[in-house]
Amino acid sequence: MKKRTSSGTLYDEQIATAHDYDRWFAQDTLGARWVRFWFAPNQTLFLNTPARRLPRLLSLKPTDKLLDIGCGYGGLLIYLHRKVGFSQAMEGLDCSSLMVARAREEFRARGLEACARISHGLATRLPYPDATFDVIVSTYVIKHLSDDLLGDMLAEAMRVLKPGGRLCLWEAAPSRNPYLHNFNVKLLKMGVSSAHLRTVGQLRAILELAGFRDLKPYGHGLYYYYPPLPRVGFIAVRPPV
Numbered sequence: 428m429k430k431r432t433s434s435g436t437l438y439d440e441q442i443a444t445a446h447d448y449d450r451w452f453a454q455d456t457l458g459a460r461w462v463r464f465w466f467a468p469n470q471t472l473f474l475n476t477p478a479r480r481l482p483r484l485l486s487l488k489p490t491d492k493l494l495d496i497g498c499g500y501g502g503l504l505i506y507l508h509r510k511v512g513f514s515q516a517m518e519g520l521d522c523s524s525l526m527v528a529r530a531r532e533e534f535r536a537r538g539l540e541a542c543a544r545i546s547h548g549l550a551t552r553l554p555y556p557d558a559t560f561d562v563i564v565s566t567y568v569i570k571h572l573s574d575d576l577l578g579d580m581l582a583e584a585m586r587v588l589k590p591g592g593r594l595c596l597w598e599a600a601p602s603r604n605p606y607l608h609n610f611n612v613k614l615l616k617m618g619v620s621s622a623h624l625r626t627v628g629q630l631r632a633i634l635e636l637a638g639f640r641d642l643k644p645y646g647h648g649l650y651y652y653y654p655p656l657p658r659v660g661f662i663a664v665r666p667p668v
């Protein structure tokens with residue numbers, strides 16, 4: 428059934444993405460094995476290189492309540508839990524049921540099931556009360572959202588963040604060279620149908636429109652390993668009331 432966000436945008440794109448991931452990651456092809464390998468928590472820091480500096484730059488404290496939107500296999504949550512040792516259960520959310528099952532399994536396998544709650548849901552309809560989180564992270568997710576849906580996701584992030592709470596996101600960015608750009612988009616659309624890549628200026632404008640303040644560019648630069656795509660990211664703050 429088609430549903431609408433408050434702004435009237437159809438959810439279809441997110442549901443298509445969920446199906447894409449469910450199908451792609453379940454395949455028994457060389458390509459699917461390759462992506463499964465890189466998504467596993469032990470490899471998190473290779474693709475999510477900016478994560479290393481997060482605990483310091485976000486001044487993460489054990490008492491912080493953290494949410495990861497589009498948490499995939501839960502690698503970033505596991506990494507941050509190890510670094511910070513949160514006293515409250517972390518929350519992870521993903522639209523793909525396969526990802527949710529795998530993330531829960533990754534926590535269980537490490538004896539960390541009490542440390543995180545992984546929910547199945549959409550970035551534009553977060554199943555949490557207002558002002559729940561000190562910090563929200565979302566990595567390599569927003570390319571799956573059109574500008575309208577990204578606006579809806581940011582409105583939800585704003586709602587569930589506490590005043591003064593921080594949002595940190597990063598994503599692949601467009602390349603200036605049109606040939607390289609087309610190649611990168613094809614690469615990013617290997618198993619999924621959407622790849623909305625945004626420049627620093629475009630992402631900044633969308634974050635500001637959503638009401639985020641104190642924007643600090645973060646996580647720019649290249650991946651350590653193939654594919655060497657440009658990246659864009661920000662740390663942003665929900666204004667204190």
Ligand SMILES: C[S@@+](CC[C@H](N)C(=O)[O-])C[C@H]1O[C@@H](n2cnc3c(N)ncnc32)[C@H](O)[C@@H]1O
Nearest residue numbers: 441448497498499521522523549550566567571
């Ligand atoms: C490229 S993966 C990144 C996973 C993880 N954040 C990481 O950095 O390893 C994108 C993830 O976002 C999830 N996702 C995409 N669109 C979403 C949406 N609208 N709501 C919730 N999850 C979404 C996908 O299912 C997938 O697990």
